[in-house]
Amino acid sequence: MLFSYINRSRVPKLNHLNPYAWIDRSLETIRQANWYRSPQVIASLPGTEVVIDDRVLLNFGSNDYLGLAGDERVIRAAMAATQQFGTGTTGSRLTSGHKQLHHDLERAIASLKGTEAALVFSSGYLANLGTIAALVGTRDTILSDRFNHSSLKNGALLSGAKTIEYQHCDLDDLRQQLQLHRADYRRCLIVTDTVFSMDGDICPLPAIVELAIEYGAMLLVDEAHATGIFGKTGAGVVEHYNCGGQPLVVMGTLSKALGSLGGYVAGSCSLIQLLQNRCASWIYTTGLSPADTAAATAAIAIMTTTPQLRHQLWENVAYFKQAIAQQLPDLRLIPSGSPIICIELPDPQTAIAISQRLRQLGIFAPAIRPPTVPTSRIRLSLMATHQPSQLARLVTAIGLTFAETKVS
Numbered sequence: 001m002l003f004s005y006i007n008r009s010r011v012p013k014l015n016h017l018n019p020y021a022w023i024d025r026s027l028e029t030i031r032q033a034n035w036y037r038s039p040q041v042i043a044s045l046p047g048t049e050v051v052i053d054d055r056v057l058l059n060f061g062s063n064d065y066l067g068l069a070g071d072e073r074v075i076r077a078a079m080a081a082t083q084q085f086g087t088g089t090t091g092s093r094l095t096s097g098h099k100q101l102h103h104d105l106e107r108a109i110a111s112l113k114g115t116e117a118a119l120v121f122s123s124g125y126l127a128n129l130g131t132i133a134a135l136v137g138t139r140d141t142i143l144s145d146r147f148n149h150s151s152l153k154n155g156a157l158l159s160g161a162k163t164i165e166y167q168h169c170d171l172d173d174l175r176q177q178l179q180l181h182r183a184d185y186r187r188c189l190i191v192t193d194t195v196f197s198m199d200g201d202i203c204p205l206p207a208i209v210e211l212a213i214e215y216g217a218m219l220l221v222d223e224a225h226a227t228g229i230f231g232k233t234g235a236g237v238v239e240h241y242n243c244g245g246q247p248l249v250v251m252g253t254l255s256k257a258l259g260s261l262g263g264y265v266a267g268s269c270s271l272i273q274l275l276q277n278r279c280a281s282w283i284y285t286t287g288l289s290p291a292d293t294a295a296a297t298a299a300i301a302i303m304t305t306t307p308q309l310r311h312q313l314w315e316n317v318a319y320f321k322q323a324i325a326q327q328l329p330d331l332r333l334i335p336s337g338s339p340i341i342c343i344e345l346p347d348p349q350t351a352i353a354i355s356q357r358l359r360q361l362g363i364f365a366p367a368i369r370p371p372t373v374p375t376s377r378i379r380l381s382l383m384a385t386h387q388p389s390q391l392a393r394l395v396t397a398i399g400l401t402f403a404e405t406k407v408s
């Protein structure tokens with residue numbers, strides 16, 4: 001009887017339409033813009049050479065800056081942990097998923113970062129999403145660098161805080177936004193990558209810390225591409241700039257220079273306790289696997305006791321930049337202070353064409369395009385384990401490719 005009240009003439013006849021038809025239309029739009037992406041199989045151990053489509057290529061496309069993802073000692077630690085504790089942790093950290101391995105890794109991270117405590121997440125992405133949403137809410141504001149990583153941007157969205165993007169690394173703009181908006185909100189969180197993952201430049205951290213203090217704002221720094229690379233002990237850009245004693249929320253990943261998987265937040269004991277009680281992306285997800293956890297702990301030990309790895313990486317960066325300056329002075333490199341070095345290109349088609357040609361010449365160097373970044377580029381990431389001869393091959397291949405495609 002109830003249904004007789006519904007005016008059927010007003011219900012459009014939709015059941016003949018395919019409700020998923022929009023997916024193919026969206027894919028077509030993505031393809032037409034040359035933005036279409038798909039994963040490819042890497043059929044070898046991580047390293048300076050990788051096998052793709054049955055060919056051995058020189059690898060300039062990974063975040064494995066110290067070459068630890070394929071390091072025998074790290075692999076052995078992961079295998080031993082798997083044998084002793086199994087493949088999965090079987091539950092969230094607050095239920096059945098917490099192991100001594102997690103405790104040991106969190107102590108190692110806190111000690112590396114010089115903080116009271118640390119908390120390990122199942123990925124860096126989850127660490128950013130959950131931490132930002134735990135620190136601020138709808139009565140608060142976030143000031144975020146325009147080029148911040150997607151996980152920081154989506155963490156800001158999830159938090160419901162009023163998010164204002166300031167111009168990339170622009171201290172005047174950051175100050176102006178603080179002046180304009182700080183007083184209107186309960187809490188304020190400034191958020192920045194320390195090394196920008198798709199540009200390779202470094203944020204002006206000491207000045208950002210000063211602004212945060214002046215305006216009573218919290219400051220979350222993402223050290224994903226800095227840990228293991230910057231600072232005397234490899235702790236990151238915070239250490240590099242001597243900002244360790246400042247009231248910061250430091251996050252990072254275990255998946256780049258540390259060659260494993262997972263993310264972390266390092267800071268005061270009370271910050272970590274708050275996250276353990278308020279951070280949904282830590283509370284409601286399964287604890288990091290024994291293999292990943294033990295691999296990261298082993299990688300931190302190797303990284304901190306082998307500073308030569310870091311020195312070798314910086315030597316490679318200097319060698320490559322010098323070779324480019326001498327042999328290809330017209331190449332447009334995006335300003336970088338890290339092992340991430342990007343070649344700026346006019347459009348996505350050119351970026352794809354250059355990446356494909358480099359691949360024919362035996363070089364794996366991915367094209368990075370919108371919407372990941374505002375402008376297209378080839379992103380090269382150097383490793384400590386690259387040999388000078390491999391870097392020389394890269395420079396020759398870039399020279400050849402750019403001469404053929406007439407892009408400068």
Ligand code: PMP
Pocket residue numbers: 123124125126128149151193197222224225253254255261262263
């Ligand atoms: N922050 C930055 C700056 C990153 O580049 C990444 C990964 N690309 C993440 C966070 C997310 O880390 P994960 O891969 O551990 O999820």
